Amino acid sequence: MKNLQIKCTRCRHAHTEADRIERPRPRRSTSELQVYDRVCPRCGCKNYYDCTPQVAWCWSSGLIEIGDAMPADSSDGGGAIEIASGPKYALDAEIGVLARHAYQTGKLLVPGVPEADTPRAKGDALARWLAWCGKRKSRDGVVWAHMTEVPT
Ligand SMILES: [Zn+2]
Incomplete structure (x- = not known):
């Protein structure tokens, strides 16, 4: 599903799943596991439409x-x-x-x-x-x- 064609729900930027950037999710403490969200390369929104x-x-x-x-x-x-x-x-x-x-x-x-x-x-x-x-x-x-x- 790497090249899924998608569109950002916020800024409507059309891109593919592979274009998305990984953004570290804020942690409450340093012992918490670091999680990354794949987000829109233009606006950082996590949600997208499947195109x-x-x-x-x-x-x-x-x-x-x-x-x-x-x-x-x-x-x-x-x-x-x-x-x-x-x-x-x-x-x-x-x-x-x-x-x-x-x-x-x-x-x-x-x-x-x-x-x-x-x-x-x-x-x-x-x-x-x-x-x-x-x-x-x-x-x-x-x-x-x-x-x-x-x-x-
Ligand atoms: Zn966006």
């Missing part, structure tokens, strides 16, 4: 998943559809706000897709949701996929 590029996709069930790369088709032949991409921290946050959370499992769902009963209705529900998500101005580099609604 690893990630992609988000959904299945025909409406289930949303996020990972490093698009998955292979499922065993029943159904393919995943890419819905968005961006740095990990921003993608997690935006999808967490815009998706529906399943009550019992906590899984993320595209609104309207689980209850749609035809492939066409599922596609329409996904297209409407993506159009709605795409209207948001993301300051953090999340890019939503576009789907054009297919005429009957």
Whole structure:
């Protein structure tokens, strides 16, 4: 994880895990073990956002998943559809706000897709949701996929 792409939460300086500097943590006494914090080279802040590029996709069930790369088709032949991409921290946050959370499992769902009963209705529900998500101005580099609604 040495070359994790990160961004300082305080000054927003973009750098990598390897760029961070070690800063000795103040000790109460000389017998206390010296601990070092890895901090932002610009402002010394300990906290950062994980900017690893990630992609988000959904299945025909409406289930949303996020990972490093698009998955292979499922065993029943159904393919995943890419819905968005961006740095990990921003993608997690935006999808967490815009998706529906399943009550019992906590899984993320595209609104309207689980209850749609035809492939066409599922596609329409996904297209409407993506159009709605795409209207948001993301300051953090999340890019939503576009789907054009297919005429009957
Ligand atoms: Zn900083």
